[in-house]
Amino acid sequence: MSNDTHDWPVIESEIEYETGWYTGGYDLVEQPDGSRKRYYWAELPPAAVVVPVTDDTVVMVEQYRPAIGEHCLELPAGIVENGESFTTAGARELREEAGFDPSGTALLETFWTATGVLRHKRGIVFAEGLEPVEPSYDDNEFLDVRPVPIDEALDRARESPANDATIEGLLLAKEEGLL
Numbered sequence: 712m713s714n715d716t717h718d719w720p721v722i723e724s725e726i727e728y729e730t731g732w733y734t735g736g737y738d739l740v741e742q743p744d745g746s747r748k749r750y751y752w753a754e755l756p757p758a759a760v761v762v763p764v765t766d767d768t769v770v771m772v773e774q775y776r777p778a779i780g781e782h783c784l785e786l787p788a789g790i791v792e793n794g795e796s797f798t799t800a801g802a803r804e805l806r807e808e809a810g811f812d813p814s815g816t817a818l819l820e821t822f823w824t825a826t827g828v829l830r831h832k833r834g835i836v837f838a839e840g841l842e843p844v845e846p847s848y849d850d851n852e853f854l855d856v857r858p859v860p861i862d863e864a865l866d867r868a869r870e871s872p873a874n875d876a877t878i879e880g881l882l883l884a885k886e887e888g889l890l
Contacts, residue, residue, distance in 0.1 A: 717743040754830040757791040759801035760876045762819070762884040763811060765841040769864040769881070769890070770809050774854035781872045784857060786880045797821060797834030805838055807847045809856050814840025819883045824875070835880045837889055861890050 723739040737749040763770040769786075776783050789804035791797060798816040806812050819835040848854070859867050865885065868877045884890045 719743075722747060752828060752830050757797070757832040757834065758788055758876075759791055759797045759804060759834050759836050760786050760788040760880045761801040761805045761816075761836045761838050762786055762880045762889070763805050763809065763813065763838040763841055764861065764884075764889065765811070765839070765858075767861050768858040769861055770805075770811060770841065771857045771859050771864070771867075771877070772808055772854045773857050774852070776872075779872055783872055783874050784859075784867060784870070784877070785874045786877045788876055791834070798836050801834070801836030801838060805841075806844055807849070808852065808854060810844055810846035811838075811841040812844045813838035814842065819880075819887055819889075833876060833879075835883050837884055837887070864890065 720741045721738045722741060724736065725739075726734055726736040728735050732755065734754045735752065736754075737751045739747055739749050741747055763786075771784055772787055773782055773784050775781070787801075787805050787808040789800065789808070791800040792803075795803070797818050802813050802816050815838070817837045819837050821832060821834045823829075824831050824833050846856075865878070865881045868874065868881055881890065
């Protein structure tokens with residue numbers, strides 16, 4: 712039986728733990744050869760990553776990431792709340808994290824991330840026409856706004872510790888001719 716004609720039935724789906732950030736568990740799946748295997752996953756809510764451009768700069772933020780124990784230079788990003796589109800969430804996150812309200816946003820792409828282990832959808836949002844506003848940080852956000860010249864943004868994003876969402880966002884915006 713070929714992989715493209717087999718529907719990979721889920722025999723059992725178990726949630727093993729839930730946190731405020733994600734849910735984790737496994738699906739017991741029948742594979743194309745008839746054997747069964749547990750495929751473990753973590754499920755996170757969708758997230759918007761914003762590529763905010765003003766003048767000749769990309770507005771980025773620097774923040775400490777406890778999971779890797781390092782400060783990271785990143786694009787503003789955050790969870791898409793219930794009822795929000797990726798563009799609405801992106802504009803909100805940009806206001807909250809970087810203190811800019813965009814006059815225009817455009818969804819560049821949506822995609823699943825780390826599909827071997829995550830159930831997590833990401834949307835890349837381009838934002839322009841930025842007007843300064845007062846930021847509104849969440850209780851776990853301690854970050855600094857770092858405007859980066861457009862022609863340096865991708866090189867800066869690739870410096871260790873590089874962040875996947877930031878590199879993806881910049882590459883997509885560059886491919887669309889926006890940077």
